[in-house]
Amino acid sequence: MLRREGRTLFKPVELEIELFCRGLRVDPSCDVDTDGRRIARTRAGLGSGLELVLPSPRKKIWVNVPVLEAFAAKSPFLLMKTARGYVLCDSRQGDHYPVEIPEEPVWYSWKTSSGVEMSRVGILQGTYLGIYVSNACLYWNLPASPACAFCTTGRNVGTAEESKKKVEDVIEVAKAAREESGSIFTHLNTGYHFEDRDDLELVHGLRQCEPFVKRLRAEVGGFIGVQAVPVPRRKFNEYDDLIAAGVDHLSFCYEFEDPAYFAKLCPGKEMTLGQNAFFEAMEYTSKKLGQGKVSGEIIAGLEPLEATKRGIDRIVDAGAFPTVCIFRPTIGSALESTPPPKPDEMREVFAYLWNAVLRASLPVGILPGIQVSLVVQPEEAADLVPPTFSSRLYETKLTALRALAKPYVAWKLRPKGGRVAAV
Ligand code: SF4
Structure with missing residues (x-):
């Protein structure tokens, strides 16, 4: 917390956590429909809120804030438009926080050559382009529907977004996102599509991503992620x-x-894969790709905090870095009526996360211009913990790595086939 004029204000990362946990009400003075990005229910649904940017001395913090979920209607935070711009008012103490509402990218309403509106192919979640490439996850269609209880992919894919993305459409959208919005990271994901038969190996999720990755590398460049x-x-x-x-x-x-x-909330994953499969894959790929290039994702706010902390350590021990999502009871999911977690508990989780990446000296937040609005990024959590000699040393190392990464980033932005480099 920060002291100002005798009152206690939230630090930017604390405010980010408050917003994830409490959501936001929107005052009639706001024109978020025209000033901001549309609320998009795509992929698993975690990004189904209003995109905001919080000023911060370290770097701007992007946050996708729940506004439509039932709990958000009781939020102490009210977004208002004033003559000096947008502010968040915390009705508990009357504190005000300036915020930015990022504009909707102009290309969202453009059409691809095949006639598909670009926002139905991919959208920005923060500053990166997120695309669910395949048809709806099989867990939504198997008998007893063992879909993950927090997920809404089965409701979004084919309605709010195209049911199966064409490679050509994805390339056109990725180029538009680079040229118009400066996006340098394209993140592809799929659900469960695996058929454990060699003659069917081309249909499962990992193989489905391969043609997209090849064409993105050759024609767009930048950084490419797959989940x-x-x-x-x-x-x-x-x-x-x-x-x-x-x-x-x-x-x-x-x-x-x-x-x-895991078994109760991810019945499909429990039935078809088991927890260990994730760690075997994490260990294998982090050895192949190197430190900082593989992440393990967990959800905080449903299981006991101590379990989440053990999960963070286990991911770090597997050579990966932890990405922790704050549970959101997304509309349309089986957990829609479950309350979101308490902010003070989430602060504890993210302070633990910072200490874990510090202990392992993981290279977090190195690439400039990749801001994720769906989670508290590890480097943002630094302000939750009082600085020490070793944390200052670690942050100095991260600053040096950021500077050293610049020529590498410039090189990565160039597609193998030429063109599309400027950001
Ligand atoms: S694997 Fe789970 S979270 Fe992912 S798309 Fe399928 S049901 Fe949703």
Whole structure:
């Protein structure tokens, strides 16, 4: 907390956590429909809020704030438009925080050559382009529908977004996102599509991403991430193929450390994969890609905090970095009526996360211009913990790595086939 005029204000990262947990009400003075980005229910649904940018001395913080979920109607935060711009009013103490409302990218309403509105192919979540490339996750269609309880992919894909993305459309959207919005990271994800038969290997999620990665590398450049359910060990050569195709980052959503929560809330993953499959894949790919290029994703706010902390340590021990999502009871999910977590508990989780990445000296927040609005990024959590000699040393190292990365970033932005480099 910060002291100002005798009152206690939230630090930017604390405000970010408050907003994820409490949501936001929108005052009639606001024109967010015209001033801001549309509320998009795509992918698993985590980004189904209003995109805001919080000023911060370190770097601007992007946050996708719940506004439509039932709990947001009781939020102490009210977004207002004043003569000096947008402000957040915290009705508990009357504190005001200036915020920015990022404009909707002009290309959202453009059409691809095949006639598809670009926002139905991919959207920005912060400053990166997120695209769910395949048809709806099989867990939504299997008997007993063992979809993950927090997810809404089965409701979004085919309605709010195209049911199956064409490679050509994705390339056109990625080029528009680069040229018009300066996006340098394209993140592809899929759900569960695996058929454990060699003659069907081309249909599952990881293989589905490969043609997209190849064309993005050749024609758009930048950084490319893939998130897909793990494949069995005997098919780990598929990770090698994806790396050869040009992927830079892989992420694995293992969601919960506590086995009972994993089994109950991710019944499909429990039935078809099991928790260990995620760690085997994380360990294999982090050795192949290197430190900072593989992440393990978990959800905080449903299982006991101690389990989430153990999960963070386990991900770090597997050579990956932890991406922690604050649970959001998204409209249309099985957990729609479950309350969101308490902000003070989430502050505790993210302080723990910062200490974990510090202990392992992980290179977090190195690439400039990649801001994620769906989660508290590890480097943002630094302000939750009093600085120490070792944390100052670590932050100095991160600053140096950021400077050293600049020529590498410039090189990565160039597609193999030429063109599309400027940001
Ligand atoms: S694997 Fe789970 S979270 Fe991912 S799309 Fe399928 S149901 Fe949703």
